[in-house]
Amino acid sequence: MMNTLRWWSGILVAFFLLILIRVFLPLPFTNEIIIFSIYVMGCSFLLGRVGFISFGQPAYLATGAYATAFYLFYFGTDPFIGILVGIAAGFVMALIVGPLFVRLRSDYFALVNLALAVIIFYMMQKVLAPITQGDNGLWFLTNMKSTPILDITRPKEFFIFAFMVCLIVWAVYKYLNDTIYGALALASKVNEDKVQFLGYSNFKIRLLGFIIANVTTALAGSLYAIYLGFVSPEMTSAHRCADPVVVTILGGVGTLYGPLVGSIAFTGMKDLIAGLIGNWELFIGFLLVFIMLAGERGIWGSLEPRLKGLFARKNA
Numbered sequence: 524m525m526n527t528l529r530w531w532s533g534i535l536v537a538f539f540l541l542i543l544i545r546v547f548l549p550l551p552f553t554n555e556i557i558i559f560s561i562y563v564m565g566c567s568f569l570l571g572r573v574g575f576i577s578f579g580q581p582a583y584l585a586t587g588a589y590a591t592a593f594y595l596f597y598f599g600t601d602p603f604i605g606i607l608v609g610i611a612a613g614f615v616m617a618l619i620v621g622p623l624f625v626r627l628r629s630d631y632f633a634l635v636n637l638a639l640a641v642i643i644f645y646m647m648q649k650v651l652a653p654i655t656q657g658d659n660g661l662w663f664l665t666n667m668k669s670t671p672i673l674d675i676t677r678p679k680e681f682f683i684f685a686f687m688v689c690l691i692v693w694a695v696y697k698y699l700n701d702t703i704y705g706a707l708a709l710a711s712k713v714n715e716d717k718v719q720f721l722g723y724s725n726f727k728i729r730l731l732g733f734i735i736a737n738v739t740t741a742l743a744g745s746l747y748a749i750y751l752g753f754v755s756p757e758m759t760s761a762h763r764c765a766d767p768v769v770v771t772i773l774g775g776v777g778t779l780y781g782p783l784v785g786s787i788a789f790t791g792m793k794d795l796i797a798g799l800i801g802n803w804e805l806f807i808g809f810l811l812v813f814i815m816l817a818g819e820r821g822i823w824g825s826l827e828p829r830l831k832g833l834f835a836r837k838n839a
Contacts, residue, residue: 538690544787550678552794554750556786557685561692562743563774563782565736566767568696571777572705573732574712575629579636580740580767581759582643586616587741588758589647591748592661593654600668602675606745613741617734625729640764648756655756664752681750688746692739697779699735708732740767772811774822784822 545553562584569575590612591605599605624635647655655661667676675681699705707728711718715725748754757763766789774785792807 538686538693540783540787541686541689545682550682552790554678554682554685556783556790557682557689558743558746558750559770559790560783560786561685561689561746562740563767563770563786564692564696565739565743567771567774567777567782568699568739569732569736570768570771571781572700572708572712573729573736575625575729575733576633576768577636578633578764578768579638579640580737581763582636582640583613583616583737583740584744584747585643585647585754585756585759587613587744588748588754589655589661589744590741591745592663592754595663595666595748596661600666602667602670602749605667606742606749609745609748610738610742613738613744614734616741617737621730621733621737625726625733637761637764640759641761644756644759644761647759658756660753660755660757662753667749667752675749678750685746685750688742692742693779693783700779704728704731769807769811773807781822788822 541553541557544556562580565583566577566580569577587609591609594605594608595602620639624632627635648657664676669676673680673684675684707718707723711723711725711728718725718728744758747758770785770789771781772785773788774781774783789807792810
């Protein structure tokens with residue numbers, strides 16, 4: 524019982540912070556943080572556990588978002604089914620490109636994912652324009668019907684749903700980190716020869732990690748589509764490709780709380796600084812340089828040991 528409480532305590536503390544944000548800050552800001560943190564979780568797992576840096580996450584985000592949008596614009600009206608369609612599309616996409624991509628080394632992996640994002644952007648903007656409406660995007664907010672018990676077409680109830688989804692995703696990644704697979708993924712990143720010597724397949728370990736991470740990213744894309752009632756090729760444009768990597772480094776690579784802390788910091792700074800200066804990314808760039816020079820551990824990576832030491836002294 525104590526182990527169970529200890530396991531869940533970190534999750535409850537992390538998401539208590541989200542409840543505080545919801546109380547004191549506007550609802551759209553909180554919803555954006557929740558969805559963006561789900562988006563970053565996949566990138567953080569790839570970089571921190573599997574050892575792959577990916578500049579192509581917008582491609583998988585757009586896969587989930589457009590699959591949900593196509594369903595709701597052309598075929599159906601149930602948002603929950605739309606989310607399931609988006610997750611399935613993300614799984615299929617990861618299953619198709621994963622066996623090819625995970626064979627590449629880290630630098631080539633980053634470039635080929637960036638190329639995929641550019642391809643998806645061009646296809647949604649030009650090639651499939653009769654279906655995707657090109658730069659005008661697909662608007663389907665009025666197509667969605669109200670859902671029973673929890674109507675996720677309403678922003679307040681969508682917050683509750685997204686909050687629960689984020690909690691589940693965070694718990695899944697925490698569980699993965701505590702399993703043999705999580706240890707093998709980290710070992711494959713550090714010393715792949717030793718993992719192979721022990722009889723495990725580095726390819727299968729990385730492929731599974733790739734699929735898990737990008738299905739999570741597709742889920743975030745589906746949530747974006749439902750929340751906004753709109754999708755456009757802009758979400759996979761080249762100037763957005765570095766965002767999840769930046770937030771991962773900002774929060775702390777490979778840490779469980781990093782995506783949440785990084786999303787709060789990134790979204791907050793974007794909203795606050797954008798009102799003061801036009802090129803708010805300049806401030807983010809200076810902050811990243813400072814973080815990397817200070818120890819490469821990100822905001823949470825730097826705070827975690829100090830907080831553990833503080834709580835240990837209090838317990839003593």
